[in-house]
Amino acid sequence: MTGSSAPRGFRDMLSFPLVEAILGRRSRRFFMGADIPDGVFAYRSERKALPLTDMEKMLVVSACGGNTSWHHMIYRAARYAPHLSNYAGSAGGRVFPSAAGFHTSEIFFTDDDGVYVLQMRDAPACDDRADDGSLSLDAFVDNVRKRVRKVHDSRLGLPSEVPYTEAHNTWVFNKPSTLVVIPVGDLSQHVLLNICYMLQNGLVYYDDINRRPIPGIDRFKDIVDANNVWPITFVEQWSLSELTVELGTSCYAGTLMLQAMGLGGWMFNGVDPFAMLGASGKPGVPGLGFRYDEDERWPYPNPTGLTGVMEGYCPPHHHDMRAAVDALCERKFGPGGPFHPDTPGPWKDSRKVRSAAQSHDERFRECVALQAQYVYDTFGKFPGTVPSMFVIMYLQAHHLDLEFYDRFYDPGAYLKTHAMHMADWHPDDPD
Numbered sequence: 326m327t328g329s330s331a332p333r334g335f336r337d338m339l340s341f342p343l344v345e346a347i348l349g350r351r352s353r354r355f356f357m358g359a360d361i362p363d364g365v366f367a368y369r370s371e372r373k374a375l376p377l378t379d380m381e382k383m384l385v386v387s388a389c390g391g392n393t394s395w396h397h398m399i400y401r402a403a404r405y406a407p408h409l410s411n412y413a414g415s416a417g418g419r420v421f422p423s424a425a426g427f428h429t430s431e432i433f434f435t436d437d438d439g440v441y442v443l444q445m446r447d448a449p450a451c452d453d454r455a456d457d458g459s460l461s462l463d464a465f466v467d468n469v470r471k472r473v474r475k476v477h478d479s480r481l482g483l484p485s486e487v488p489y490t491e492a493h494n495t496w497v498f499n500k501p502s503t504l505v506v507i508p509v510g511d512l513s514q515h516v517l518l519n520i521c522y523m524l525q526n527g528l529v530y531y532d533d534i535n536r537r538p539i540p541g542i543d544r545f546k547d548i549v550d551a552n553n554v555w556p557i558t559f560v561e562q563w564s565l566s567e568l569t570v571e572l573g574t575s576c577y578a579g580t581l582m583l584q585a586m587g588l589g590g591w592m593f594n595g596v597d598p599f600a601m602l603g604a605s606g607k608p609g610v611p612g613l614g615f616r617y618d619e620d621e622r623w624p625y626p627n628p629t630g631l632t633g634v635m636e637g638y639c640p641p642h643h644h645d646m647r648a649a650v651d652a653l654c655e656r657k658f659g660p661g662g663p664f665h666p667d668t669p670g671p672w673k674d675s676r677k678v679r680s681a682a683q684s685h686d687e688r689f690r691e692c693v694a695l696q697a698q699y700v701y702d703t704f705g706k707f708p709g710t711v712p713s714m715f716v717i718m719y720l721q722a723h724h725l726d727l728e729f730y731d732r733f734y735d736p737g738a739y740l741k742t743h744a745m746h747m748a749d750w751h752p753d754d755p756d
Contacts, residue, residue: 334587334742334749335380339462341585341742349584349740352591354497355730356723361496366733370726374502376437377722381586381750382504385722387469388582389506389575390432390443393418394450394460395671396663398678399425404526409664411682412522414514414656416663416670417448421574424567425522426663429515431635432575433476433507433613435499440477440613442634443469447661449669476634481505482611483600489610491595498596498721506579506720507601507613508572513629513713514638516564517646517653520693521685524548528555530696532703534710539699545692557700561708569717576720587742587749589725598716602628615714616641620705627706628714637714639707646697646707650690658684 358374361367377385396418399410413426423429432443451468452461483489485498499505523529529549530539533556542551576592583590600610604617604626615628615635630636643649658664664682672678685693701707724746730738747754 332380332750332752334746337742337745337749338384338585343581345740346581346584350580351738352593353589353725353730353739353743354591355726356497356500356503356589357726358502359497359500359726359729366729368729368732370729372726372728374500375724375751375754376502377504377588377724378750381588381722382434382436383466383470384586385504385579385582385588385720386432386434386443386473386506387466388420389434389508389579389720390445391420391465391469392445392448392451393420393465394452394454395669396426396428397671398663402526405683407681408683409678409681411525411657411664411684412518413663414518414653415446416661416668417445417450419445420578421571423571424515425518427515427518427567428571429512429518429568430508430510430571430575433509434505435477435481435507436504437480437501439475439479440481441473441475444472444474444634445469447656448472449661450671454671474634476631477614481507481613482609483596483605484610489597489600489605494593494595500723502723504590504722506576506722507716508575508718509602509613509635510568510572510715511630511635511637511713512564512568512711512715513649513707514653515568516561516708516711517638517649517693517697519560519564519567520696521653521689523555523560524689524692528553529692530554530560530699531556532699533558535703539696541695542692545688545695548688548692558710561711564708565711565715568715572716573718576718579720579722583722584740585742587725587740587744587746588722589743590720590722592718592720594717594719596719598712599626599628601716602714603631604628618706622705625712627712629706630714635714639713640701645694646701647690647694649707650694650697654685654690 357372360369415428428446452464531554603612603615617626617628636642638649666676666680700709
């Protein structure tokens with residue numbers, strides 16, 4: 326990629342200033358082939374729609390969800406020192422931060438050729454860092470390419486029309502030639518990890534909706550003070566907020582890459598999240614195709630996972646919440662996990678570091694499972710008050726039609742990278 330065959334725009338991208346990317350970030354929605362039929366910005370593009378090349382697509386997707394070598398972990402807490410904090414869910418680091426290293430999200434994306442998932446949350450390091458801390462961009466992007474899996478053979482089945490797309494996005498979202506990146510968070514796993522975190526730090530659930538403690542929690546007074554509680558609604562809303570940051574910063578990293586590459590696009594949330602995941606109830610609007618359930622107790626359907634691709638840590642993808650807890654512990658403490666002694670790492674003695682964390686023993690697992698199963702039995706799903714799978718933020722990338730901006734805007738509406746994109750990345754394209 327970095328050889329003489331790379332386009333000039335790629336080489337210029339490598340030296341694009343971070344400050345210029347931050348100051349130059351704007352939503353630039355009008356793409357080649359677009360049409361605004363009315364109003365003050367009425368304009369029909371005279372340019373032919375141009376999809377992103379494979380290189381362009383992989384760079385954008387890598388910026389949104391790539392692996393950036395090993396996660397550095399959280400070092401200690403006084404409550405269980407000298408043991409290493411054992412919160413993390415993944416040994417690998419990514420381009421975006423994740424609360425306590427939980428890393429419960431995956432990146433889906435779609436273009437004219439299909440829908441794909443980037444299966445990266447449990448990936449080992451793409452490469453070791455050099456002595457100066459740098460990573461090979463080739464290894465970074467190649468690792469993404471190797472971990473992309475096609476899940477549908479056509480563009481995302483979600484129409485650019487109300488009620489699936491908010492009114493202001495119907496003319497631009499998910500159109501031919503565009504790339505749409507869709508970070509999806511497993512909120513069932515995130516909440517379960519937070520219950521583990523709570524118990525590790527001496528806290529248990531309290532059902533503030535029904536105003537009662539978790540039945541049977543007193544059985545665990547040997548490992549936790551059952552009167553030291555956090556309300557279910559608080560923990561689930563807190564988890565939702567944490568996961569929202571993970572999904573949002575994924576898209577923001579992608580927007581900075583758009584500036585460096587000279588691509589148009591923007592990050593947004595103007596899409597129905599349940600239809601996006603597959604819970605529209607309409608066969609012709611499959612979205613990502615996740616399985617979902619409905620219940621008269623819930624105000625909305627509850628997507629739980631895409632079988633064999635991204636399955637929630639809850640029924641029906643696990644027999645019960647104890648099985649989900651065991652699967653979570655296998656992710657953390659099993660082969661390849663952040664606390665398995667054979668998992669490599671960035672330290673001089675990685676085996677010693679990873680072995681310093683306490684595993685969740687049988688008693689700990691029973692206590693976590695009791696609380697999680699109570700939520701599932703009481704509310705009919707897990708988590709009880711928020712969705713099991715969650716989407717909120719998206720990134721769309723496309724080629725700008727500069728004539729639109731030249732007609733309606735003063736100079737400065739786009740960066741020099743946008744002005745030079747076609748010449749620098751597509752020198753042989755007649756358009």
